[in-house]
Amino acid sequence: MRDVYVIGIGITTFTRLEYPLVEIAAYAGLMALRDCGLKKVDHLYVANMGSGRVNNQTGLASAVVDHMSLTPAGAETIENGPASGASAIKQGYLAIASGMHDTTMVIGAERMREVNNLVATDFVATLTHPHAEYIYGVTLPSLAGMFTRLYMEKYGVTSRHLAMVAVKNHANALMNEFAHLHQPITLEGILDSPEAATNNPMVSDPLRFFDTCPISDGGACVILATKEVAEKIDKPKIKLAGIGQATDTHAVHDRVEPTDLLAVRGAAKQSFDMAGLKPADVDVAELHDAFTILEIVESEEVGFFKKGQGHIALEKGETQIGGKIPINPSGGLKAKGHPVGATGVAQAHEIVTQLRGEAGERQVKNAKVGFTCNFGGFGNNVVCLTFTREN
Amino acid sequence: MRDVYVIGIGITTFTRLEYPLVEIAAYAGLMALRDCGLKKVDHLYVANMGSGRVNNQTGLASAVVDHMSLTPAGAETIENGPASGASAIKQGYLAIASGMHDTTMVIGAERMREVNNLVATDFVATLTHPHAEYIYGVTLPSLAGMFTRLYMEKYGVTSRHLAMVAVKNHANALMNEFAHLHQPITLEGILDSPEAATNNPMVSDPLRFFDTCPISDGGACVILATKEVAEKIDKPKIKLAGIGQATDTHAVHDRVEPTDLLAVRGAAKQSFDMAGLKPADVDVAELHDAFTILEIVESEEVGFFKKGQGHIALEKGETQIGGKIPINPSGGLKAKGHPVGATGVAQAHEIVTQLRGEAGERQVKNAKVGFTCNFGGFGNNVVCLTFTREN
Numbered sequence: 001m002r003d004v005y006v007i008g009i010g011i012t013t014f015t016r017l018e019y020p021l022v023e024i025a026a027y028a029g030l031m032a033l034r035d036c037g038l039k040k041v042d043h044l045y046v047a048n049m050g051s052g053r054v055n056n057q058t059g060l061a062s063a064v065v066d067h068m069s070l071t072p073a074g075a076e077t078i079e080n081g082p083a084s085g086a087s088a089i090k091q092g093y094l095a096i097a098s099g100m101h102d103t104t105m106v107i108g109a110e111r112m113r114e115v116n117n118l119v120a121t122d123f124v125a126t127l128t129h130p131h132a133e134y135i136y137g138v139t140l141p142s143l144a145g146m147f148t149r150l151y152m153e154k155y156g157v158t159s160r161h162l163a164m165v166a167v168k169n170h171a172n173a174l175m176n177e178f179a180h181l182h183q184p185i186t187l188e189g190i191l192d193s194p195e196a197a198t199n200n201p202m203v204s205d206p207l208r209f210f211d212t213c214p215i216s217d218g219g220a221c222v223i224l225a226t227k228e229v230a231e232k233i234d235k236p237k238i239k240l241a242g243i244g245q246a247t248d249t250h251a252v253h254d255r256v257e258p259t260d261l262l263a264v265r266g267a268a269k270q271s272f273d274m275a276g277l278k279p280a281d282v283d284v285a286e287l288h289d290a291f292t293i294l295e296i297v298e299s300e301e302v303g304f305f306k307k308g309q310g311h312i313a314l315e316k317g318e319t320q321i322g323g324k325i326p327i328n329p330s331g332g333l334k335a336k337g338h339p340v341g342a343t344g345v346a347q348a349h350e351i352v353t354q355l356r357g358e359a360g361e362r363q364v365k366n367a368k369v370g371f372t373c374n375f376g377g378f379g380n381n382v383v384c385l386t387f388t389r390e391n
Numbered sequence: 392m393r394d395v396y397v398i399g400i401g402i403t404t405f406t407r408l409e410y411p412l413v414e415i416a417a418y419a420g421l422m423a424l425r426d427c428g429l430k431k432v433d434h435l436y437v438a439n440m441g442s443g444r445v446n447n448q449t450g451l452a453s454a455v456v457d458h459m460s461l462t463p464a465g466a467e468t469i470e471n472g473p474a475s476g477a478s479a480i481k482q483g484y485l486a487i488a489s490g491m492h493d494t495t496m497v498i499g500a501e502r503m504r505e506v507n508n509l510v511a512t513d514f515v516a517t518l519t520h521p522h523a524e525y526i527y528g529v530t531l532p533s534l535a536g537m538f539t540r541l542y543m544e545k546y547g548v549t550s551r552h553l554a555m556v557a558v559k560n561h562a563n564a565l566m567n568e569f570a571h572l573h574q575p576i577t578l579e580g581i582l583d584s585p586e587a588a589t590n591n592p593m594v595s596d597p598l599r600f601f602d603t604c605p606i607s608d609g610g611a612c613v614i615l616a617t618k619e620v621a622e623k624i625d626k627p628k629i630k631l632a633g634i635g636q637a638t639d640t641h642a643v644h645d646r647v648e649p650t651d652l653l654a655v656r657g658a659a660k661q662s663f664d665m666a667g668l669k670p671a672d673v674d675v676a677e678l679h680d681a682f683t684i685l686e687i688v689e690s691e692e693v694g695f696f697k698k699g700q701g702h703i704a705l706e707k708g709e710t711q712i713g714g715k716i717p718i719n720p721s722g723g724l725k726a727k728g729h730p731v732g733a734t735g736v737a738q739a740h741e742i743v744t745q746l747r748g749e750a751g752e753r754q755v756k757n758a759k760v761g762f763t764c765n766f767g768g769f770g771n772n773v774v775c776l777t778f779t780r781e782n
Binding site for chain 2: 001020021022049050052053055056057058059060061062063065066067070071072073074075076077078079080081087090091094095097098099100123126127129130131134243245246247248249250251254262263266376377380381383
């Protein structure tokens with residue numbers, strides 16, 4: 001396989017965006033072209049989960065490739081639920097690694113706020129098992145609530161630990177101009193004060209309002225290329241060194257031990273093995289904290305901490321910027337936002353920003369190895385990426 | 392790039408299917424596993440255009456990989472409108488050609504009849520330009536009607552030529568047990584007799600009822616593998632020798648000459664060039680006849696006939712089984728049916744069946760080179776594949 005590098009990155013603000021989905025995608029793509037100075041790419045992949053349902057639009061990649069004047073380049077839309085972004089990066093990687101193309105653009109984009117919150121929640125619920133979960137009214141918050149309760153009972157995680165994730169990621173997002181939520185929060189305000197019950201109401205017991213990510217619009221882009229192309233770009237050389245992917249039962253209740261996220265474990269191991277690295281080598285990571293509990297559990301399953309010890313490391317500050325392994329310096333899904341199809345690409349955008357040393361106030365010092373975990377379904381299809389800085 | 396072979400194929404009947412989309416996909420996949428004797432594959436791609444909108448289901452590939460007990464293999468859904476199938480085959484190819492995987496399963500599946508015909512027509516219309524076409528009420532039959540009128544005026548194609556495509560493809564479908572329409576039709580019955588106006592009413596002037604494909608449910612599968620794996624399978628060795636893809640303007644009216652299908656031309660040329668073959672080398676082809684006019688125009692744009700001469704070749708019987716270049720021996724989209732996400736994979740299924748010599752009554756004699764054209768949007772994103780029999 002040929003080596004593959006990330007040569008360009010672009011992103012939109014994550015928020016409620018009042019312009020069409022095609023424009024959101026194209027904006028992120030144009031920012032990435034500007035970042036690396038290219039004018040054309042050989043192929044386009046667009047990661048998107050819901051445009052057919054939410055935005056009355058199929059063939060999104062064809063619309064974007066035309067709108068960006070990239071025709072006659074080929075284009076496909078890649079869907080893997082909330083892990084669509086990293087799945088699309090994998091396809092972009094394969095197209096170059098194989099020798100078929102020299103440059104691929106991977107855009108993730110989603111416009112979820114075109115519909116109201118209830119419709120958006122139902123849309124996301126369509127990723128659950130159609131016959132064993134969805135038709136009984138399961139939603140992602142409900143699955144996450146049940147999962148969190150089991151985790152609390154088994155491993156001693158408390159509501160205070162969950163809130164610590166939110167406080168950390170909101171603080172990080174304050175330093176990210178593209179983040180959806182620029183709202184400093186404290187344990188006092190969302191947990192300890194008399195007003196906490198009002199500020200932070202229960203959503204899906206034991207998950208409260210600030211344990212869940214917002215519903216966001218947004219787009220992100222990475223441009224991938226061969227080593228030959230990368231060497232002509234005046235940017236630090238960031239290699240996409242490892243890709244891992246694994247699936248698990250589609251219905252959560254089919255798992256022997258529902259608190260084990262085996263797809264996260266498997267995908268992370270593959271990604272590290274391919275890169276020839278270990279979890280301890282990682283300097284900065286973006287994990288998929290659609291719910292606060294997930295950051296804690298993923299930090300264990302990918303191998304940063306032992307199973308059941310993630311919340312202890314969190315307490316000690318090890319996952320903060322400046323800590324042993326900074327997690328979600330971008331603010332994460334929790335505070336940066338979660339336009340589902342864009343998320344995996346946005347995670348890669350943050351890691352490349354960090355490895356280039358372009359992260360400003362939220363820069364993790366001397367970051368040379370970065371890692372992302374993009375969590376599809378409720379852990380049924382997970383893609384992990386490992387990035388390394390070469391110069 | 393490593394060479395890639397089609398080692399297994401499977402298909403469901405195309406019709407109205409009363410079982411869920413996941414079952415449709417899994418059935419096609421299981422038939423393909425049975426065909427080649429494998430029990431596992433390294434990765435799954437599912438081509439589907441509308442499950443999020445039509446079937447309340449996203450993350451379809453994750454559901455299928457679980458339902459088929461193929462976990463922890465990775466899986467993605469690939470969407471490129473009605474060309475999703477060939478796009479997914481391209482991804483399956485890249486995953487093997489690159490060295491990442493040794494076997495990939497590519498399933499195309501769609502369940503369009505869960506909704507009524509008007510809703511299905513609106514669903515398909517979501518592939519048009521969101522701001523320049525869809526919002527003004529454009530549908531695929533309306534675009535195809537305007538396109539046909541221009542083509543008739545420019546090249547002398549008549550309603551009789553269109554009807555000849557329908558008669559030929561309905562006749563072919565009678566020999567295909569998996570086809571949706573098993574209905575012999577004649578020029579007398581749909582064009583010349585007094586009853587023709589009733590039998591074959593106008594849908595979108597000048598296109599009549601029998602100029603359009605049915606709305607079908609169905610699934611199809613091909614399993615791709617390295618040469619090493621293919622050599623262990625006791626089947627004729629069918630190589631995926633060429634892949635081409637090209638895009639065109641998303642809105643049809645943006646094209647300098649709307650009767651030119653430049654993406655078909657470009658994709659076909661790339662596919663032939665990659666395979667080191669010419670159009671004249673092709674023994675059997677499946678073209679994307681969602682409307683009868685498209686078979687005629689594609690037969691020109693891919694290079695079988697000169698521009699404007701496709702209807703003359705049709706008149707002479709050159710596209711019939713036994714003719715110079717048999718087109719759509721399966722019955723085509725017109726009579727085999729068009730479950731949109733499945734179509735490109737079903738085209739490959741027919742070509743492999745023909746190249747293996749397993750097509751029974753509809754067998755094209757001594758077929759060694761096969762070709763498919765899968766037409767996304769209204770020609771805005773086209774994927775062409777070239778297959779060769781090696782032994």
